[in-house]
Amino acid sequence: MIRSRPMARAPKVFTWSDGFHRYTVAATSRAKALAAWETDRDLFKEGVAEEAPDAPDAKAALAAAGAVIRRAEGGLKSAVDRLPKARPKPKVDSQAETARKKALAEAEAALDAAEAEQRDAEADLERRRRALDAEAAAISGSWAKRRAALEKTIARQRR
Secondary structure (H helix, E strand, C coil): CCCCCCCCCCEEEEECCCCCCCEEEEEECHHHHHHHCHHHHHHHCCCCECCCCCCHHHHHHCCCCCCCCCECCCCHHHHHHHCCCCCCCCCCCCHHHHHHHHHHHHHHHHHHHHHHHHHHHHHHHHHHHHHHHHHHHHHHHHHHHHHHHHHHHHHHHHH
């Protein structure tokens, strides 16, 4: 009976990218691909690495199984180009904008007038407070003199 030797498994192509480079390797398992990439992270579990038989470097990787093929992948310019484009500001109706600016100016003028009115009211209140304080001091002084005179009279009458 002829015993056949088990055939070696055919390598598969695996790839992942860090955004700056694409790393491709032909290996018989994911574990061997991770070992070739010299990483302790499970890039497959993280969803970063994948099996990619149609990768641009698949033929080169299969020709040199186990060797990592590294290709530049656009770098910073490519990453910036993939950013969402700034939206242009919407055009503003000039009549609506004019009306808005007029309303804003009127509101600011009303606020300035209200603040001036409030300052005047506070100043008037302060003048009246000072007048009342002066009146209270005069009454208190007058009372002190009157009381002293009355106490003197009472003291004389007791003797």
